[in-house]
Amino acid sequence: SQKIEQNSEALNIQEGKTATLTCNYTNYSPAYLQWYRQDPGRGPVFLLLIRENEKEKRKERLKVTFDTTLKQSLFHITASQPADSATYLCALEGGGRRALTFGSGTRLQVQP
Amino acid sequence: SAVISQKPSRDICQRGTSLTIQCQVDSQVTMMFWYRQQPGQSLTLIATANQGSEATYESGFVIDKFPISRPNLTFSTLTVSNMSPEDSSIYLCSVEAAGSYNEQFFGPGTRLTVL
Numbered sequence: 001s002q003k004i005e006q007n008s009e010a011l012n013i014q015e016g017k018t019a020t021l022t023c024n025y026t027n028y029s030p031a032y033l034q035w036y037r038q039d040p041g042r043g044p045v046f047l048l049l050i051r052e053n054e055k056e057k058r059k060e061r062l063k064v065t066f067d068t069t070l071k072q073s074l075f076h077i078t079a080s081q082p083a084d085s086a087t088y089l090c091a092l093e094g095g096g097r098r099a100l101t102f103g104s105g106t107r108l109q110v111q112p
Numbered sequence: 113s114a115v116i117s118q119k120p121s122r123d124i125c126q127r128g129t130s131l132t133i134q135c136q137v138d139s140q141v142t143m144m145f146w147y148r149q150q151p152g153q154s155l156t157l158i159a160t161a162n163q164g165s166e167a168t169y170e171s172g173f174v175i176d177k178f179p180i181s182r183p184n185l186t187f188s189t190l191t192v193s194n195m196s197p198e199d200s201s202i203y204l205c206s207v208e209a210a211g212s213y214n215e216q217f218f219g220p221g222t223r224l225t226v227l
Contacts, residue, residue, distance in 0.1 A: 032214065043116075043204050043218030044155070089154060093214050099145050100216060104154040 002027045004103040006090060012109045019077040021106045023090035026071060030092040033066055033073050038087045038105065047088075048075075080110045114139055114209045116219035124225045125195055132191045133222045135205035140185035143208035145216070146178075150201045161188040161205075195226045 005024045013019050023033070032051045036044035050057045050066040050073070057064045063076040077084050087107045091100040115138040125131050135144065144161040159167040159180055167180035182188040192199050202221040208214055 034215065041221075041223075043206070043221050046215050046217065049215055098143050098208060098214060099157045099160055100214070101157070102155045 002101065004028075004090060004092060004101060006088075006103040006106045008104055008106070010107040010109055012111060013080055015081060015110055015112050017080055019080045019084065019108055019110070021075040021088050021108065023073040023075070023103055024071060025092060028071070028092055029068075032093060033064075034091045034100065035062075035064055035073075035075050036089045036091060036102075038089060044089055044102075077108075080108075082110045082112050084108060085110050114141060114207050114217045116205060116207060116217060118203075118205060118219040118222050120222060121220065122223040122225075124227060126227055127196055129195055130191055130193045131195065131224060132189050133203055133205075133224075135188045135190070135219055137186045137207050139209070141207040141209055142185070144182060144188050145206045145208075146180060146188070146190045147204045147206060147218075148201045149204060149221070155204065158190070158203075161190075192224065195224075197226045200224055200226045 003026045032049055034049045035047045037047055038044045048064045050064045052068050061078045065074045087105040089105040090103045117136045119134045146158040147155040148158055149155045157170050158173045159169040161167050161180050161182040163182045177193050179191045202223050204218050204221045206216045206218045208216050
């Protein structure tokens with residue numbers, strides 16, 4: 001069956017460092033992969049989308065890579081700030097439908 | 113982008129009752145979805161709300177339990193019927209905005225507690 005895995009353990013890093021979050025998937029051949037941010041008590045907010053033919057995508061301090069051979073995406077936040085503390089979700093379209101399937105998310109805590 | 117509002121933002125309900133959650137979008141959208149997020153868990157798709165026809169439900173979700181209406185391109189409702197404590201969750205609607213590449217925008221969610 002299709003599966004999306006994110007590190008369930010919280011990631012704690014120091015302010016100014018680069019945070020790297022991992023998303024692995026199995027039994028999928030997605031055309032694109034998305035990353036969302038979710039703060040407590042709020043709905044997810046779209047951050048970045050990367051297509052299967054793109055190796056890397058950047059937006060300000062964010063960078064996403066997509067390796068369809070490894071079936072993995074890495075999400076980087078450079079020069080991290082305490083305001084970046086949140087849960088980050090990866091999501092894939094699949095199964096011929098437009099809705100998304102989400103990973104379990106990784107909680108990032110940036111210490112000042 | 114699209115701005116989505118949900119009502120109510122939260123509710124506490126008794127077992128056996130039903131609650132209808134409303135989702136309003138500030139622009140016409142093709143695709144609307146309903147998700148559930150149980151405590152500490154990720155989002156699980158309940159159904160795709162289809163305008164003018166029956167919703168498309170995911171495995172494990174049925175119309176009798178989660179009836180959905182979508183009378184137009186900006187509004188949808190999800191009803192949680194005959195509730196039990198296991199239905200305690202956050203319910204979120206999302207939309208795929210016109211011109212987007214499957215990027216979704218989410219409402220703030222409805223936090224439901226069933227006693």
